[in-house]
Amino acid sequence: MQAFKISDLPLSAVSAADNEFQISGVGDDSSALAASMAASGLCIPILVTRQGSAEAYTVVSGFKRLEAARTLGWETISCRVAHDTIAKSCLAKMAVAENAFQRQLGPGELVRAAGLLSKYMDINELAGISQAVFNTGLNSGYLKSLLSIHDLPAHAVHLLDTGQLSIKAAKLITALENDAVHALLDIFSALNLSASKQTEIITWTKEIAARDGVTVKEVCMGADIRQVLPSADNLKDRAQAGNRLRGILFSKRYPHLDAAKKAAADSVRTLKLPKGIRLTLPESFESSVYSATISFTSVQEFAKRAEALGQLSGHEGLKSLLDR
Amino acid sequence: MKISRLFIDTDLEKERNRDESLNREIDYLISKIGRTPEMVGDSREIYDLINAADDPVTVAKTILYITRNRGAVVRECPGTSIYTCCDYTILHTGTFCTMDCSYCILQAYFHPPVLQYFAGLDILSNGLDEAFGQEKILRIGTGEYTDSLIWEPVSPMPAFLVEKFAGQKNAVLELKTKTVNVNSLMDLDHNGKTILAWSVNTPAVIGSEEKGTAALSARLAAARDCAAKGYKLAFHFDPLVIYPGCDIAYANVIRTIFDHVPPEDVVWISIGTFRFMPQLKPIVEKRFPDSTIAYGEFILGLDNKMRYFKPLRIGLYQKLVRVLRQVAPGVLVYYCMEDQEVWEKTMGFFPAKDGELGHMLDKAAADKCGLDRRLL
Known part of the structure; x- marks a missing residue:
């Protein structure tokens, strides 16, 4: 028995409202995909499953392609229609694998994928099939982290998609x-x-x-x-x-450290260090060692900058810097 | 903290049959601990047992492993060259601790931590005889990898050590503790060669960060009792924890100490602010979620440990040194692991030469504990 049947379905019969299987970020810009589909057509038919016995279909994989097709004003779209006997757990694995074997999943996609699959299997089973489904091995500790992120407000996963929040x-x-x-x-x-x-x-x-x-x-x-x-x-x-x-x-x-850093920066500013001379303060002021660096391109420049550096020894700003 | 399981190294169990002294020591431990011992041939079984726990550190505090020390019994303290070290000598009698201080470095130092008791007084004796044969003053302590007196209620070892040190003149034994376990030591002929030392802190820090330890009042009462029996004393303000009002609280602790004991009986006082390996922080956060001890103004020190921002350390030290000099002017005060700038700004001098701090401490030990001054 074949798992799929290829059919051209009217767009009106395919719904993206049920986004249970959606891995890609919601609201991602699909204009580039639409341009590609306009130029070359749909390379890979989207994967759908039938809703009950009606001639209505839910997307398993291909949300962006469906959106692009609507944008382009297509009336039909080529679909792989999953056989009614295929379990939802298998559809979930397909949804993840189809994305993961096309490209590296982004952080939000990883979280959604883990969340989707966790409905059908426990973490250890998920870790066991991760190479085959995620296209990379994920241990149970990492998957646990992904699932705890999945439990955050939906807004968090959106920020993962936009790169404003890291895993x-x-x-x-x-x-x-x-x-x-x-x-x-x-x-x-x-x-x-x-x-x-x-x-x-x-x-x-x-x-x-x-x-x-x-x-x-x-x-x-x-x-x-x-x-x-x-x-x-x-x-x-x-x-x-x-x-x-x-x-x-x-x-x-770090109020005291911050104040010390600001005071030191003020002192350094009063020195009005000439070009080619750099003063390095001790990290967090733990050491007592300060260092000055001069850069030069000729003997004359070296002499000039060394002299300028030497003149700093009498400067009040240097004194206040070192008498911290 | 109660011992839930007691393991004995099978090699040690075999040795017991041939060694009457070892047999007595282990029998004594077992009878006092009140647990049926389980024999274990490979220490990895214990490591695995501890590592399998959700909180290995807590579990490790309840599992006692009696074994032999297979390394050096007497070893030098691992100081660093960046911060001035006191050249201490460690007598390795066991590892880890049954008390549960949030800041304890042993939580992160051992992987995993294992509560080990090194049986075999003969091994300690041999190691010490070698040390006592050296032509130099030694300050020897057992409190580096464990508390010196946690096993005192169940072990003959502390009393054995006190008596062992009593018979020589070039070394002092420092037993450093947060307990009040001194009963077995009270009537010993210590000959002044044992210093009983307490780590002290403010009641607030003891209450919030030193779970399972004796209260400050109890520690000081024990110190007073020991002084009455002729023991010399030491106090360690380590770690000092910086919090609002801590300077007044620590000054009160100093005054309270000298309400209990005369300054003449105190050989030295060390002070050191809280410092820790960065790896300790997540452990403290996980095991002590209510503790804020790791949220002070810490920077990465030159020895790669987190330390309070230097002006904060200096500010607190200056206040405490002032009080110490007022209350106990003759008592040697020193820093554990501080640098020249801190010494000079707070003490007015710096033991710059190699071994100079150690020499100062040796001299205090010789003066107060009757060591052979010719070895200085």
């Missing part, structure tokens, strides 16, 4: 209370930070809250923090806002 940061968030999760997701929605910076922000807010006996939400809702967050549609200021937010949180988490 590592999302995993950290899963350990927090609901209020804290929402507050942090709000922050990440307004920013576009690297994974390490996301982790930093979660860690600092959590630690400030624990140290000060307040909630993570209270830290996140602080007026100073809200003030630096750009509106959702202001994409331009995101990088700067991220840096400002990190600066605020750093000064709350």
Whole structure:
């Protein structure tokens, strides 16, 4: 018996409303795919399953292709119609495998895929078939993390899709209370930070809250923090806002170190270091060793810069820097 | 913390039959612990048992493994060259601890931690005879990888060591503890060669971070009793934890100590702020979710351990040194693992030369414990 039958189905008979099997990100731009389909047609028929006995179909794999077909105004679409006897668990595996063997799944896709398959099997079974379904081996610990992220509000998975939240940061968030999760997701929605910076922000807010006996939400809702967050549609200021937010949180988490760094930066500024001379402060001021570097391209330049460096020894700014 | 399972190394069990002293020591331990021992031929079975637990550290605190020390009995303390070290000597009597301090580095130091008791007083005796034969002063302690007195209620070892040290003149034994387990030591002829040392902290830190340890008042009462029996004492303010009002709280601890014991009986006091390997932090967060000890203003030190930002350390040290000099001016105060800048800004001097801090401590030990001064 064949598992599929190839049919051209009217678009009106194929529904994407039931997105149980959808792995790809919701709302991703499908205009490039539409352009390709307009030029070359549909290379791979979408995979659908029949809803009960009616002539209505649910998409298993091919949500984007269906959307593109609608955009292009097609009336029919070529489908692989799964035989009625194929179990939902098999359809779920097909939905994941069809995506995973075309490209590396993104973080949001991984989470949705794990969430989908976990309806039909336990973590250990899922780990066992991961190579065949995900196109990569996933251990049960990692799958457990993916599932805990899957339990976060849907907004979190959307941020995984847009790259505004990393798997590592999302995993950290899963350990927090609901209020804290929402507050942090709000922050990440307004920013576009690297994974390490996301982790930093979660860690600092959590630690400030624990140290000060307040909630993570209270830290996140602080007026100073809200003030630096750009509106959702202001994409331009995101990088700067991220840096400002990190600066605020750093000064709350490490107030003395932050003050020392700022004071040292002020002292260094008063030195008005000439071009070609660089002063390096000890990391976190733990060591007492400062270093100065001069760069030069000729003997004359070396002599000139060495002399300028020597003149710094009498500078009040240097004294205040070293008498910390 | 109660011992739930007791394991004995099968090699040790065989040796017991040939060694009457070992047999007595193990019989004593078993009778006091009150658990039926299980023989184990390969220590990996215990590691596996502990590693299989959700919280290996907690489980490890309840499983005692009596075995032989197969490494060096007497060894040098692993200091670093970056921060000034006191040149301590370690007597390796066991590993890990039944108490549960949130900040304990042993949670991250051993993989996994195993509560080991090294049986065999003869081995300790031989190792010590070799040390005692050296022409130098030694300060020897058992509190590096475990608490010195956790097994005192069930083991003859502490009393054995006190008596062993009593018969020589070039080494002092420092028994460092957070317990009040000193009963078996009270009537011994220690000859001044044992220093009973307590790690101390503020009642707030003891209450929140030192689960299963004796209260400060109990520790100081035990210290007073020991001083009355002629023992010399030491106190270790380590780790100092920085929190609002900690300077006043630590100053109160200093004053309370000297309300209990005279400064003349105190050989030394060490101070050191909390520092830890970065790997400890997730363990503290997981095992002690209510603890905020890891959320101080820590930076990565030059020895790759997390330390409080230096001006914070210096600020607290300055206040405590001032109080110590006021209350007990003759007592030697030193830092465990601090650098020149800290020493100079807080003590006004720095033991710069190689071994200079160790020499200061040797001299204090010689003066107060009657060691042979010619060895200084």
